Amino acid sequence: MTQLEGLVTIITGAASGLGEATARRFVRDGATVIMSDIQQKKGEAISSEIGAEFLAADVTEEKQIADLVDQALARHGRLDCMINNAGALGVVGGIATISSEDWNKTVSLLLGSVFYGMKHAARAMINQGDGCILSTTSVAGLVAMGPHAYTAAKHGVVGLTKSVASELARYGVRVNAVAPGTVPTDMTGQIYGGQEGVRETSKARNPLGRSVEAADIAGGFAYLAGPDGKNITGQILTIDAGQSACPAPNRYY
Numbered sequence: 001m002t003q004l005e006g007l008v009t010i011i012t013g014a015a016s017g018l019g020e021a022t023a024r025r026f027v028r029d030g031a032t033v034i035m036s037d038i039q040q041k042k043g044e045a046i047s048s049e050i051g052a053e054f055l056a057a058d059v060t061e062e063k064q065i066a067d068l069v070d071q072a073l074a075r076h077g078r079l080d081c082m083i084n085n086a087g088a089l090g091v092v093g094g095i096a097t098i099s100s101e102d103w104n105k106t107v108s109l110l111l112g113s114v115f116y117g118m119k120h121a122a123r124a125m126i127n128q129g130d131g132c133i134l135s136t137t138s139v140a141g142l143v144a145m146g147p148h149a150y151t152a153a154k155h156g157v158v159g160l161t162k163s164v165a166s167e168l169a170r171y172g173v174r175v176n177a178v179a180p181g182t183v184p185t186d187m188t189g190q191i192y193g194g195q196e197g198v199r200e201t202s203k204a205r206n207p208l209g210r211s212v213e214a215a216d217i218a219g220g221f222a223y224l225a226g227p228d229g230k231n232i233t234g235q236i237l238t239i240d241a242g243q244s245a246c247p248a249p250n251r252y253y
């Protein structure tokens with residue numbers, strides 16, 4: 001038996017970065033993985049390479065997330081784990097310059113999508129009497145570290161995780177999130193001039209002086225979804241090499 005043997009798992013934003021690494025890790029650990037993304041070709045290519053399934057869905061459209069969950073149930077009869085991971089940086093700029101339209105789009109992508117994922121996964125998991133809902137927040141969900149709308153939405157994911165964990169515990173459904181530091185992916189590569197630029201920035205920002213990799217984040221999801229996570233709910237697992245807890249060297253030692 002492997003750690004995640006038979007665990008029917010949906011991962012959104014799985015065609016790239018953290019979602020892709022998590023899909024690879026879950027398949028390796030024995031899970032039945034349904035990868036989802038708006039990048040259909042890329043998602044299908046990865047899923048057939050690793051032995052996962054792929055279903056296209058736009059996480060900003062509630063009906064598409066409802067259908068995604070229904071298709072997983074039709075194929076496998078249950079949903080054990082839902083990972084709400086899809087996202088992008090969204091609108092940047094000073095608070096006095098951000099348009100309402102751009103604000104709403106970003107919050108819809110980063111927080112509305114997590115609401116849809118939790119809502120439709122909960123529908124299946126309450127009936128089952130167990131399940132695990134995981135989401136990707138960020139160190140920007142804990143401290144002021146990103147663009148305004150991104151930071152606000154990721155803080156929202158933290159709040160929603162705790163709130164929904166408190167409701168669903170009575171049904172045996174656990175709800176947690178992972179808060180990654182700065183990890184080289186397509187999203188961050190665009191900000192820091194490629195993936196090596198991300199690694200250098202990340203090392204300079206955290207006290208361990210190491211780059212945090214997508215596989216580290218995948219390991220966090222696997223821990224929370226697997227047997228060692230069975231008594232964990234309402235928690236945010238920060239994987240950032242100490243970046244958010246120890247932002248500057250302390251002069252007392």
Ligand SMILES: NC(=O)c1ccc[n+]([C@@H]2O[C@H](COP(=O)([O-])OP(=O)(O)OC[C@H]3O[C@@H](n4cnc5c(N)ncnc54)[C@H](O)[C@@H]3O)[C@@H](O)[C@H]2O)c1
Pocket residue numbers: 012013014015016017018019036037038039057058059060085086087088089109136137138139179180181182183184185186187188
């Ligand atoms: N990379 C980091 O340093 C970092 C740190 C903290 C949090 N995060 C979060 O991790 C998550 C994944 O980001 P990543 O770094 O792997 O970036 P990425 O760009 O490599 O992957 C994001 C994926 O989400 C998909 N996506 C975007 N909009 C979508 C939509 N509307 N519907 C469905 N899929 C959509 C993209 O197609 C892409 O495959 C995001 O929520 C991001 O905010 C990343």
